[in-house]
Amino acid sequence: MRALFLLFLAAFALAQAPKPLKVGELTGEALYPGNRGVSYGEVGLVARGLGLALWQGEGQVALGLGARYRTFPxxxxxxxxxxxxxxxxxxxxxxxxxxxxxxxLGLSYQAQVGIQLDLPWARLLQVEARPEGYLLRFSREVNAVVRPGGVLFLMAQGSHPSLVQEAMGLFLPLSRPPERVYYPGGGQVAVGLTPLPLPSPTVLLDPGHGGEDPGLEVQGLAEKEVALDLARRVAALLPGARLTRQGDETLPLEARLALARTASVVVSLHMARGREVRLYLPKDRTSPLAQSLPRLGDLPEERARLLRAYAGDPARLALALERALAAQGFAVVKAEGPYALTRVDGAAVLLEVGAERLGTEEARALVAQAIAQGIRAYLEGGAP
Known part of the structure; x- marks a missing residue:
């Protein structure tokens, strides 16, 4: 009985011992950490042997094949x-x-004397040439590698006049490097030859109050009406600008925030007593996009400027607005704004304009021009 038990232990230990590992044409060693019966392979060997994409970050690693990937802590x-x-x-x-x-990832896994990890060759099913590039479809997900003179589709085979069969896969010759290579899924690989148009940053104007909430009333002026009128005037000077409300309607804060999270610039418009303009900024911001702003300095200036607009810089927006308003003779006072401003990805500020500067059509037009000018300067990269 004791001999049988010792034989069982020896067999178990042998099962957990390192085994030969073959990954594609490469060889290595499969390990069994913790004696749990789970085979492990060195990530670099696995990636090289099968042509997988490899990402290694702080505390995690990921391997990818086309549109499929697996991340491990x-x-x-x-x-x-x-x-x-x-x-x-x-x-x-x-x-x-x-x-x-x-x-x-759809790999072939076999455990016999050792472990064998493999990837069957992909078959080319279709090539679609477009003005903006190529769309290729394979029998499985495929990784593409940009190299001098074109794009190599790893471990893929097939016949097409535009492609050359090589030992490592199918090669697409190109006269210039592609702008991008991406994986739409379903075994497809898209090769883009033309630059993507950069989207224009969006501006959202939020007329405060409305509906059942009239806001402040000063000298016969209702804040909800003045704020909407001012927002319409600013929007008319900024093509593509949107409003959170178009009429006299009650709009809850969460609904306003939902709209604000889709914009690059958010200016909430209100009315206050007196003649000055009060400009409120968020103290801190909680969104990951906003917190990434300091790390954009390594990008090309054109793209960095666009990302700054999307990630938002309320301080820079406030400075642009302050300069534009001051140029029209407005005294501007800045202060820490409400907590809701911290929850917006883009640059968000709140403006309270003194009622004494809003009593006439001409006065409102002047305020609207200054606000529009400040927003325009911010989007163009002004007020550093």
Missing amino acids: VEADEAKAASSLAAWRKDGRVYVPLRPLADA
Whole structure:
């Protein structure tokens, strides 16, 4: 009985010992962290052997094949890694569980004397040439690599006048590097030859109050009516600008915020007592896009400027508005704004215009011109 038990332990230990690993044409070693019976392979070997895309970041690693990918958190404790099917860091190298990876990316996984991980060659099904580039469809997801002279579709085979069969896959010769290569899914690879048009930043004007909420009433002026009139005047000077409300309607804060999250610039318009303009800015901002603003300095200036507009810089917007209003003789006072401003991705500020500067048509037109000028200057990169 004891001999049988020892034989069982020996067999179990042998099952957990490192085994030969073959990944495509490359060979390595499959490990079993924590003796959990889960085979792991070194992530670089797996990526090279099968032509997979590899991303390694702080605390995670991901492998991709076309539109399919699998992300693993990285654990240093081997038992914890194996029990949660996470990646495992050992001696400076990262290992990933092979069976979950195979299931996620459609790889062939065989466990016999050793472990074999493979990827069948993809068959070319269709090539569609378009003015803006090419759309290719394969029998499975395929990775594409841009190299001098064109694009290589790894481990793909087929026949087409535009493509050349090579040992590593199908090659698409191009006279210039593509603008982009992306994966729409369903085994498709799109090769774009023309630059994508950069979208124009959007402006949202939010007339305060409305409907059952009249706001402030000063000298016969109702804030909800003045704010809407002012917003319409500003919008008329900024083609493409939108309003949160078009008429005298009650609009809850959450509805306003939902609209604000789709805009690059948000200016909430209100009326106050007196002659000055009060300009409110968010103290902090919570959105990931807004918090990424300081890291845009390494991008080309044209794209960085556009991203700054989308990520939003309320301080720069406030400065542009302050300068435009001051040029028209308005005294501007800046202060910390309401919490709602912190929840907007774009540059969001709140303006309270003194009622004494809004009593006539001419006065409102002057205020609207200054606000529109400030927004325009901000979008053009002014007021650094």
